[in-house]
Amino acid sequence: MRIVVDLNRCLGYAQCVPLAPEVLRLKGDEALQYDPNPDDVHRLHVLRAAASCPVQAILVDQLDATEGKP
Amino acid sequence: MSRSASRTPRTLGAFKRSGRIVIVGASLAGLRAAEALRAEGFTGHLTMIGDEPDEPYDRPPLSKQVLAGWVPASHTKLPRLRAIDAEWRLGVAAVGLDRAAKVVRLANGEEVGFDRLLIATGVRSRQWPNPAEAALDGVYTLRTSADAARLQKALAAGPKRVLIIGAGFIGSEVASVCRDLGLDVTVAERAASPLAGALGGVIGAIAAEIQREHGVDLRTGVGVSALEGDSGGHVRRARLSDGTTLEVDVVLASLGSIRNTEWLEGARLATGFWGVGCDAGCRAFDINGVVTDNIFVAGDIARSPHVLFEYQFMSMEHWDNAVLGAEIAAHNMVSDETQRRPHLLLPGFWSGQFGINIKSVGVPSFGDEILLTQGSYESRRFAAAYGRRGRIVGAVTFDYGKWLQFYGAQIAQSGPFPPLAAGFDRPSDARPVSADFPARGVPTGVPDVVLTGHDPNERSAEFRPPSR
Numbered sequence: 001m002r003i004v005v006d007l008n009r010c011l012g013y014a015q016c017v018p019l020a021p022e023v024l025r026l027k028g029d030e031a032l033q034y035d036p037n038p039d040d041v042h043r044l045h046v047l048r049a050a051a052s053c054p055v056q057a058i059l060v061d062q063l064d065a066t067e068g069k070p
Numbered sequence: 071m072s073r074s075a076s077r078t079p080r081t082l083g084a085f086k087r088s089g090r091i092v093i094v095g096a097s098l099a100g101l102r103a104a105e106a107l108r109a110e111g112f113t114g115h116l117t118m119i120g121d122e123p124d125e126p127y128d129r130p131p132l133s134k135q136v137l138a139g140w141v142p143a144s145h146t147k148l149p150r151l152r153a154i155d156a157e158w159r160l161g162v163a164a165v166g167l168d169r170a171a172k173v174v175r176l177a178n179g180e181e182v183g184f185d186r187l188l189i190a191t192g193v194r195s196r197q198w199p200n201p202a203e204a205a206l207d208g209v210y211t212l213r214t215s216a217d218a219a220r221l222q223k224a225l226a227a228g229p230k231r232v233l234i235i236g237a238g239f240i241g242s243e244v245a246s247v248c249r250d251l252g253l254d255v256t257v258a259e260r261a262a263s264p265l266a267g268a269l270g271g272v273i274g275a276i277a278a279e280i281q282r283e284h285g286v287d288l289r290t291g292v293g294v295s296a297l298e299g300d301s302g303g304h305v306r307r308a309r310l311s312d313g314t315t316l317e318v319d320v321v322l323a324s325l326g327s328i329r330n331t332e333w334l335e336g337a338r339l340a341t342g343f344w345g346v347g348c349d350a351g352c353r354a355f356d357i358n359g360v361v362t363d364n365i366f367v368a369g370d371i372a373r374s375p376h377v378l379f380e381y382q383f384m385s386m387e388h389w390d391n392a393v394l395g396a397e398i399a400a401h402n403m404v405s406d407e408t409q410r411r412p413h414l415l416l417p418g419f420w421s422g423q424f425g426i427n428i429k430s431v432g433v434p435s436f437g438d439e440i441l442l443t444q445g446s447y448e449s450r451r452f453a454a455a456y457g458r459r460g461r462i463v464g465a466v467t468f469d470y471g472k473w474l475q476f477y478g479a480q481i482a483q484s485g486p487f488p489p490l491a492a493g494f495d496r497p498s499d500a501r502p503v504s505a506d507f508p509a510r511g512v513p514t515g516v517p518d519v520v521l522t523g524h525d526p527n528e529r530s531a532e533f534r535p536p537s538r
Contacts (some may be wrong), residue, residue: 002149008418028425030469037145061149
């Protein structure tokens with residue numbers, strides 16, 4: 001799957017990190033780092049993390065892999 | 071491709087149904103524009119042209135989690151927010167634009183016809199200026215996914231010393247990764263401090279302290295005069311302008327970027343060192359400053375006037391400038407005059423380095439004064455505001471991002487400087503001081519555009535090739 005975090009919007013609340021620790025990490029106190037193309041096994045965790053974000057900064061792909069051509 | 075002679079649909083409705091849009095540049099701005107066009111109801115033919123072979127990917131992770139070895143360079147593909155049903159022409163660069171015939175020429179000789187065109191070709195990294203030295207093994211730049219893959223491999227191999235030339239955001243972020251990897255790293259910066267161009271010398275001095283605290287061998291006020299290789303063609307030494315020599319086996323030239331305007335040569339658009347001039351609605355200007363009807367610009371290559379900053383033409387290599395500029399350009403491409411919207415972004419950017427989250431809003435370099443407004447420089451947690459003639463024009467935070475909006479709102483209202491005081495963590499003795507921005511450089515030594523004709527009716531502009 002694919003995600004992108006709008007890090008202008010992200011305020012570092014880090015609610016997402018414990019919900020998908022395989023994919024989202026805090027570097028220092030405030031800087032979020034993440035795996036933009038995590039394995040699909042993490043999808044449920046990532047969706048929960050995205051939903052938990054108070055500023056809705058995590059964008060998740062809206063297409064399944066086959067449609068996202070090229 | 072579809073080089074059918076001009077059959078431009080006569081009405082906006084017909085154009086939205088069956089017109090042809092070509093987007094040149096298949097990165098963040100190009101992709102988001104394509105998605106926005108479909109969201110706006112454009113059902114005609116859409117072509118995406120990109121010189122890189124990869125589908126659109128995100129660049130900010132490349133200098134951070136990718137170089138650190140956590141995320142593979144090929145794993146930053148951008149999520150798709152809707153189907154765009156485009157014809158993709160990837161791995162082939164656009165090399166020319168014929169505005170009269172309304173075709174984009176490709177490097178393989180093909181031509182792609184359009185009714186409306188979006189220019190989103192962005193920037194590329196500036197190479198080390200000596201071509202023979204730049205060609206040495208171990209000398210890198212960082213812009214593309216392929217660049218990141220090569221540099222990550224070189225860092226993972228455990229070089230004895232990495233030299234980073236240029237302490238802007240990319241150079242500083244890579245220095246941070248090097249220290250995380252336990253690598254010895256020297257940063258050579260010609261200015262007096264890192265990040266000085268974007269944030270000024272006051273903040274640059276803090277950034278310099280942070281780099282040194284983390285073990286970076288930071289050398290400011292020096293340039294690199296030569297890179298030397300061994301008999302196998304691998305870089306081994308760097309000579310600095312202060313006469314010292316460094317033994318290095320990886321060199322990153324992080325010297326900023328060059329706008330990809332060459333393919334527009336001869337198209338008589340307002341192209342130059344800072345990109346393609348356009349109005350606030352993303353419509354390109356021609357060489358005379360007359361607005362075009364069917365050519366739009368978005369992303370790093372766009373240069374448009376901003377009301378908040380005295381209508382100066384600004385080009386911004388910011389992530390949200392690409393996203394929001396693309397959305398506005400797409401909207402305006404399929405809207406009539408009364409429905410068009412301006413791209414009036416409140417600029418913002420972020421950078422993660424040495425465990426600190428640096429964020430900014432507004433245009434700090436538009437200001438000339440700075441005031442520490444919250445926290446303290448010593449603690450590395452603070453907010454500071456930039457002012458110009460009694461107005462707040464920018465703000466920066468180090469690990470203080472939750473307060474950035476507080477300043478952004480004041481910048482959007484062209485509020486006073488010193489700004490409205492925050493009711494939290496306020497320093498007792500801070501006063502505005504000079505922000506200490508470096509003097510503006512001279513980008514080109516000779517004019518690229520001259521006026522021709524003596525009669526007012528003949529008066530026009532033309533490009534003159536630089537005499538360099």
